[in-house]
Amino acid sequence: MIFKVYYQDKITEVPVRERTNTLYIEATSEEDVRSKLKERGFNIEFITPVDGAYLEYEKQSENYKVLEN
Template identity: 70%
Template sequence: MIFKVFYQEKADEVPVREKTNALFIEAESEKDVRLKLKSHNYNIEFVERVTGSFLEYEKQKENYKVLEL
């Protein structure tokens, strides 16, 4: 499954919308996503499973790239 993760670069900073980044990652569950990203020290705001037409829409964007961990 593909998940879209909204996060802040630094876990010790207060979340600010303008600094929110997103990445795509392949994992079995939301818990698996969080475990894979634990070593990156990100402040994860939200994890969303991406499927169907929403996934196809995201694939059309220039910045679509699935993170390999």
């Protein structure tokens, strides 16, 4: 399953919408996503599964790229 992760680059950063980044990652659960990204030091704001029509819409974005661990 593909998950969309909203995050700040540094764990110490306060979440501010204008500086929020996103990435896509393949994982089996939200817990799996967190374990895969643990070493990167991101301040994860929100994780949401992406599937169906939502996934097809996201694939049209030029920023869509699934992170490979």
